[in-house]
Amino acid sequence: MWVELLVIGIKLAVVLAALLTTVPIMVWVERRASALMQDRLGPNRVGPFGLFQPVVDAVKLITKEDLIPANVSRFLFILAPVVALTVALSTFIAVPFGNDSGLELFGHAVRGFIVAPDLNIGILYIFAIASLAVYATVLAGWSSNNKYSLYGGIRASAQTVSYELAMTISVVGVLMASESLHLDQVVAHQSGTWLWVLPRWNVFPQLIGAITFMVAAFAETNRIPFDLPEAEAELVSGYLTEYSSMKYAAFFMGEYVHMTVASALITVLFFGGWTLPWVDLAFAGWLGGLLSIAIFVAKVSFFLFFFVWVRWTLPRFRFDQLMALGWKVMIPLSVLNFLWVGIAMAAGIL
Amino acid sequence: MVPIVFAIAAFVAVVFAIVTIAHRSPVINVLSLVVVFFAMAAIFALLGMDFLAAIQIIVYSGAILVLFLFVIMLLNIRSVERLGSGRRMQALLGAVAAAGIGASALIAVSLLTPTSGAVYPGSLETGTVAPIGRALLTTHLFAFEFITLLLVAAIVGAVYLARREHR
């Protein structure tokens, strides 16, 4: 039993380290990529290509004065960033990030590159924990005792709850096709090709579901074009207005980790996870495992770049447009996708 | 191992339930109820009913209590009275009634024969999604469709009741 706990502990440590390392890399990518898209240079002084910029940013954030305004409810003010970071980090335990063909560590079977291999309700667990993320923004907005923060908090709660529905329904088609809620099964279902040309990824037969899920993921992580809760230049800084130094850094990290989890989910559910159809035969042993992890990381990185790309390309939605999109467009489209998958499965196509 | 986890979850549930009913601030009440529901989801998962645990967190903590929080923030509800203030007689009677209900329930429970060490033949499957889905759409189809109707009625009712009067 202790060996089993040790193996799980190692997997957990690897996942946490990877997630937290993604944050400084994303800070650098965001600033350089946005600069290059806007035809300017971005940070390029602090190291080769500005690579040490995140380090310097972190030092700045840590040494800033940590200000708690006078009339806030202290407990809720301090609780909000804690909830943001904890919830974002907890969702990753049900996501598979590599291929395991009977590997062993310390004489105990690793049972899959996934921190919780026995969780049969994989994707439901992720949705359950992700639905708790709304409390961070709502509590931040409420406890700041400031009308701009309150507007940001209320908008965040309405937006998150609306797009949660679209997100959940668009995934049902994938679950029906894979006949399991466990994400390892969902990935395994997507290995191989159709006619040796097209990989058997879920995005091809369920394009509407994939698009709906991606839009809902943008809304859930409060990224442009859905970032009204922290709209800069409109709401001062929305629910983040009164936060400084380490608490702001915690929110910031929580947002990037949330983005990483969303990209990982898009990869696993619609783009084949760690499988690449023409490389499948090489997956054996530890080298194969590492190869599959590398493929997964490459796909997740592409989607993280996609998040940044969309942020610096599109303008922001107005709040009523956002709610109308969520309820009147996204939910009917995802239900349509679900009907299409049902009909296709009954007719034997999928 | 299982009794220890159950004991911790039960302790957390009872402590935070008392905070829910006793604290002045409505926001703290809602947040402690979130913790109570989390503890109960842990107990459901411990008893092998994972689907129910996930549904409890998604629906109760993640949606219903967010709605409560939203309404508290919208109406700016503060609470300045302490538990049972201004209603001495009712507070005393209420406490006696609650203690009575609790005690009688506990006595009734202790009269049941405990079945520890129960073995599940094929019980590994009854908590997962497939059997529940199958049962929902075959044996309990009528109840399933009816609850859909109930939820639509509730949505329409809530939208109508909360709208502004346009005179």
Place this chain on the structure above:
Amino acid sequence: MTDIPIPHTWVLALSAALFAIGVLGVLLRRNGIAIFLSLELMLNSANLAFVAFAMTLAAQPGGAEAALSGQLFVFFVIGVAAAEAAVGLALFIALHRLKGTIDVDRVNILRW
């Protein structure tokens, strides 16, 4: 997991305790939202009782069907609680708009 070493009486005792705490909350609080929260607590304790019996029934031969029914009942109770919360909160909003307060002691226009 083929052996659950908790007697179902423990779960029922917890359910009884939570129910009693919920009743205390409903009787002693004046704030409408707090009363509503105590009500949700009581509904949850009922759910716990259903789950305790579903667990016991699953252990008996041929009891898998009844155990499933127990879990489905909890599912329906959660659905009904959601509907009730939505309508109840809409009522509170309307009440607040009318009286400016949700203190239940002040909402007594229909009294004799």
